[in-house]
Amino acid sequence: MLWRHGPISTLNMQLKGDQSNVSVTVHIVQGADRVALIDTGLVWAYDQLEAAFDEVGIAMSRVDLLLNTHEHMDHIGNNARVVRESGALVGAHPRRAAWIADHELGAEQMVLRFPGAEPVFDPKPEYLDWMEAEEAPVHLHLVDGNVVNLGGGVELEVIELHGHSLGEIGFLERSSGTLVFGDALMPTHVPVLFLYEEPHHTRATCRRIMQLARDRDVRSVLSGHADPCGRDEVIAWAGECLDRTRQIEQAIVEAVQEVPGADLARVRDIVTERLGKLREWRALITIDGHLRDLERQGVVARAGSGWERTARPHVGCAT
Numbered sequence: 001m002l003w004r005h006g007p008i009s010t011l012n013m014q015l016k017g018d019q020s021n022v023s024v025t026v027h028i029v030q031g032a033d034r035v036a037l038i039d040t041g042l043v044w045a046y047d048q049l050e051a052a053f054d055e056v057g058i059a060m061s062r063v064d065l066l067l068n069t070h071e072h073m074d075h076i077g078n079n080a081r082v083v084r085e086s087g088a089l090v091g092a093h094p095r096r097a098a099w100i101a102d103h104e105l106g107a108e109q110m111v112l113r114f115p116g117a118e119p120v121f122d123p124k125p126e127y128l129d130w131m132e133a134e135e136a137p138v139h140l141h142l143v144d145g146n147v148v149n150l151g152g153g154v155e156l157e158v159i160e161l162h163g164h165s166l167g168e169i170g171f172l173e174r175s176s177g178t179l180v181f182g183d184a185l186m187p188t189h190v191p192v193l194f195l196y197e198e199p200h201h202t203r204a205t206c207r208r209i210m211q212l213a214r215d216r217d218v219r220s221v222l223s224g225h226a227d228p229c230g231r232d233e234v235i236a237w238a239g240e241c242l243d244r245t246r247q248i249e250q251a252i253v254e255a256v257q258e259v260p261g262a263d264l265a266r267v268r269d270i271v272t273e274r275l276g277k278l279r280e281w282r283a284l285i286t287i288d289g290h291l292r293d294l295e296r297q298g299v300v301a302r303a304g305s306g307w308e309r310t311a312r313p314h315v316g317c318a319t
């Protein structure tokens with residue numbers, strides 16, 4: 001089933017069986033002169049991508065531009081196949097272009113980023129198996145304010161939405177007022193601790209999405225792991241994500257207060273247990289980002305190989 005918003009046809013790729021809770025969106029954007037595909041989704045669901053092109057009535061070979069919201073495996077799984085079929089140019093933010101073009105590099109930088117933390121996660125099932133073995137290069141670097149003109153008034157304005165990934169971008173399709181992003185905001189039902197690398201960027205992105213929804217003609221919002229929503233809903237959702245950032249931060253402060261000297265893995269265990277989230281590698285990235293942010297605020301300090309609470313009051317991320 002496809003969702004249609006102006007020139008955008010969105011496929012919600014869905015896995016079957018045990019993984020039926022795993023879904024991700026990809027978007028075919030048709031202009032008068034060019035066709036773009038935003039993200040390529042899950043490697044196991046390539047047949048759904050082919051069927052979506054059939055339903056839209058255009059050949060995959062007509063894709064001129066493949067635009068990636070960010071480097072994560074559930075969004076770039078079929079990049080090489082799409083490029084092989086179409087000869088499309090691949091565009092992404094420069095900060096993570098190298099990870100999109102080199103899966104092993106991405107796995108090292110994400111899954112194996114904290115080799116000292118137990119358990120050691122296997123990057124194959126955790127990451128590499130989610131993508132084709134073949135890789136596609138990134139040809140175009142997209143940054144805030146770039147406009148991808150597909151013809152006939154269909155224009156994708158690049159919006160930097162860093163936080164979840166430091167190279168995440170979204171697109172505002174101007175003719176239909178549709179904001180498209182990947183994981184800049186994450187629905188609460190996702191069992192992983194909200195994945196973001198830098199909480200201060202995440203907070204800025206939540207506020208930017210609220211601002212965009214208020215100031216620009218945003219009528220619909222399409223995101224990586226949630227149903228389409230409207231302007232008021234995305235404002236509320238961004239507010240919820242800000243609240244969740246505060247809750248995670250609070251849980252981390254409490255963890256290092258209760259267990260002085262707790263290392264990253266220990267803090268992860270306490271926080272994921274307290275918040276009912278999975279104890280896995282994504283949580284390490286989020287918690288590391290928070291600990292560094294709290295260190296900058298003077299609320300926590302390094303203690304040996306771990307962390308401890310300082311005397312400075314924790315006022316929360318009010319700004």
Ligand SMILES: [Zn+2]
Nearest residue numbers: 070072164183
């Ligand atoms: Zn992601």
Ligand SMILES: [Zn+2]
Nearest residue numbers: 072074183224
């Ligand atoms: Zn995702």
